[in-house]
Structure formats: structure tokens, C-alpha cells
Amino acid sequence: MxxxxxxxxxxxxxxxxxxxxxxxxxxxxxxxxxxxxxxxxxxxxxxxxxxxxxxxxxxxxxxxxxxxxxxxxxxxxxxxxxxxxxxxxxxxxxxxxxKPSAIERSMDKYRSLYLLHKRGIPVPETVVVEDPSIAFEFMRTMPDIVLKPVFGSRGHGSTRISDRDLAWNILREQAFFRHVIYMQRFIPHRRRDIRAFVIGNEVIAAMVRENPESWKTNVAMGAKPKPIKLEGELEDLAIKSTEILGCEVAGVDILLSESGNAYVLEVNSQPGWRGLQSVTKVNIAEKxxxxxxxxxxx
The missing domain is CATH 3.40.50.20 (Rossmann fold)
Incomplete structure (x- = not known):
């Protein structure tokens, strides 16, 4: 105190x-x-x-x-x-x-997902390479992929690709501009996901984000927030993910697949809460x- x-x-x-x-x-x-x-x-x-x-x-x-x-x-x-x-x-x-160590881990999508997966947290299948030909070969088993920047947020720069000719051109362009290729298997999810806001070891508020116009479920990309009470396995998943990365305050994005499986997409160590604040009675800033x-x- x-x-x-x-x-x-x-x-x-x-x-x-x-x-x-x-x-x-x-x-x-x-x-x-x-x-x-x-x-x-x-x-x-x-x-x-x-x-x-x-x-x-x-x-x-x-x-x-x-x-x-x-x-x-x-x-x-x-x-x-x-x-x-x-x-x-x-x-x-x-x-x-x-803590800077938590920010450093969370900002790097590859490192953060590796650490989460290592501790048993379900995450999307992910491949990170520099050679576009290697990335292109992985599309034989991952025909529908999402390309993301290693550093980035709010869905900016994320691209879904299933056309192999288009994918090859984009992968080559990524390599030409010296970008690391970060690709994930696309998980069908009915165009919605969950954002859980964690402070300490408690989920203080959560929302479902739905976007009827796009597969991107970020509020910044047009998704609409709806309040939800997170309990049980999903609550534990959010809290454990923040603990693994060392975050005290974090926004955890959880995807529910069409088959009902939960995947942690990202732990944001510098989360915004404007969308969540609009649908919760909890004063997040005061918390x-x-x-x-x-x-x-x-």
C-alpha cells in the first residue's frame, strides 16, 4: 500500500x-x-x-x-x-x-505461443520460417492459412489465404521485404471469439466478439461485443495463460472452433478495453x- x-x-x-x-x-x-x-x-x-x-x-x-x-x-x-x-x-x-519480461514474451507471437504450447495450452498449429518455398510446402497439409505479422495487434496485417497461386506470390513478397513468415492453420469459428480481461489471478470481465462480415473478430475490425460470464475451463485457460507469460494485466483471446474446442490465440500484455467497457458494469480502469x-x- x-x-x-x-x-x-x-x-x-x-x-x-x-x-x-x-x-x-x-x-x-x-x-x-x-x-x-x-x-x-x-x-x-x-x-x-x-x-x-x-x-x-x-x-x-x-x-x-x-x-x-x-x-x-x-x-x-x-x-x-x-x-x-x-x-x-x-x-x-x-x-x-x-513487467518488461512479460511484455517481451507477449509481443512476440511465436515465442508466446511456443511457451503456451509447452505448458499444455491449446494453440493453433503454427509454422514460422524465412524461406517462402518451405512455407509453400506446408500448405499441402495446411491448405487454408492465416498469415500474421510476428509483431502486431487488432487484426491489422492478418490475411487469410487458401488459393495456392496467391499464397506463393504473397509468401515471396514477404521474403523479399525481409519479413519472417508466420502462418497458422485457419480454424473455422463461426466468426466469433472471446476476450477475457485478467487482472492478477482473476477474470474481471469478458465478452464475445462477433463479426458477421468477416472472419476477423477484433472490435477494431468491426466485430460487435456482447458480455459473457467466463467460468470453468475457459476461465482457467485465460488465467493460466497470463501466468505462463508473467502478465499481471492482460487481454486473452480465446477461439472456440465449430467442433467446440478452445484455442488461445494471443495474450495481449497491453490490452485495450474500450469495447469491453461498453458491455460491462465493471470499471476496468479503476480495477x-x-x-x-x-x-x-x-
Whole structure:
């Protein structure tokens, strides 16, 4: 629990006016917690000659917790520095939500699915290669595939392909632009999936997302949310998936196949909740802020 003048909550965001960030700042205000936002470009890192990390004139050591909102697109240099900065915050005693190790695992679709599969979580059959001819050979046993970017969210960049001629052209293009080919077997799913929002070891809210116009079930792609109470096996699946990747706050996407089998598609370590908030009475931002207060180390 926070005490005295050190009760400071930082919101690390690229868009302070976005729904998630503004909701967190408002929730902190209602809780009487001093909060402020900052961007990665506000961070000053030093090795010698001053504090290891400063943000907007504040020594990072004086911050209790930092909630990390979506990092967004970045160059390799930026991605490395941003994760390094989060690791340094953690090393300085700041409670970073989510931990940089969890963000690192979750951002990488291949690594996260590998870790989930290794621990017995059902995930879609996935192939990751650089050679388009090898990928094309796999289409003999996976004739209907979904191509995804290794890093990405909200369904952007995902393409479903079943035509072999078209697939060959796209696979070659992927290789030409030096993209890693990440392909999954398409699972028929009646154009709907489940998003479970997990904080700590609890599913605080969940929704079914249905999209009559497309196989993509992201709200950003036009899917409509409906509230659902997650129980039993599906609830356990969501909680266990977040634990495996080390996430404290996460959105878990679960696909139910037409045959009734459940698959974890993704664990989002920097989840949005605008769609879910529209269909639940739970104030998600307040739940996150309360969790940050409760679990802070100082």
C-alpha cells in the first residue's frame, strides 16, 4: 500500500488522450492518487553523471508504479531501448505493469505461443520460417492459412489465404521485404471469439466478439461485443495463460472452433478495453489502478 509523498503512479503512453490512458488518469484522480503520463521520448537514461532514469524532470526512483500502455510501432533501436528502460525501472524498484519480461514474451507471437504450447495450452498449429518455398510446402497439409505479422495487434496485417497461386506470390513478397513468415492453420469459428480481461489471478470481465462480415473478430475490425460470464475451463485457460507469460494485466483471446474446442490465440500484455467497457458494469480502469496500489512494493 502506498504511503506519504512517494505515492506516484505513472502512465507510460504514446497517446495520453486515448481512451485507456485517460480512463486510468481519471481513475487515479478518483482514488486520490497522484498520477501523470509520460512518453518514451520523455525518458532520459544515464550511466553515471546523474540519476539512471528521469522522466519529465522526475527521478524514476520516486515513482511507485508505472502502467505501460501500448508501445506502438518502433524501429529495432527504439524497441531495444524501450525494453531496456522498462528493465531499468524495474531494477530501480518501480512496479512496472506489465513487467518488461512479460511484455517481451507477449509481443512476440511465436515465442508466446511456443511457451503456451509447452505448458499444455491449446494453440493453433503454427509454422514460422524465412524461406517462402518451405512455407509453400506446408500448405499441402495446411491448405487454408492465416498469415500474421510476428509483431502486431487488432487484426491489422492478418490475411487469410487458401488459393495456392496467391499464397506463393504473397509468401515471396514477404521474403523479399525481409519479413519472417508466420502462418497458422485457419480454424473455422463461426466468426466469433472471446476476450477475457485478467487482472492478477482473476477474470474481471469478458465478452464475445462477433463479426458477421468477416472472419476477423477484433472490435477494431468491426466485430460487435456482447458480455459473457467466463467460468470453468475457459476461465482457467485465460488465467493460466497470463501466468505462463508473467502478465499481471492482460487481454486473452480465446477461439472456440465449430467442433467446440478452445484455442488461445494471443495474450495481449497491453490490452485495450474500450469495447469491453461498453458491455460491462465493471470499471476496468479503476480495477487496474486498484491493483497497482495494492501490489506496489513500497
Amino acid at each position: 502506498w504511503e506519504g509523498s512517494r505515492s506516484i503512479l505513472g502512465i507510460l503512453t504514446r497517446n495520453p488522450n486515448g481512451f485507456g490512458s485517460s480512463s486510468l488518469l481519471e481513475a487515479a484522480r478518483r482514488r486520490g492518487v497522484t498520477s501523470f503520463y509520460f512518453r518514451f521520448r520523455d525518458i532520459i537514461a544515464r550511466v553515471g553523471g546523474g540519476p539512471p532514469l528521469q522522466v519529465r524532470g522526475l527521478n524514476v526512483k520516486d515513482i511507485n508504479s508505472v502502467i505501460v500502455r501500448p508501445i506502438g510501432r518502433s524501429s529495432l533501436d527504439q524497441a531495444i531501448f524501450r525494453l531496456d528502460a522498462l528493465y531499468t525501472m524495474e531494477d530501480l524498484g518501480v512496479h512496472v505493469i506489465n 487496474i489502478v486498484d491493483y497497482a496500489i495494492l501490489t506496489s512494493k513500497r
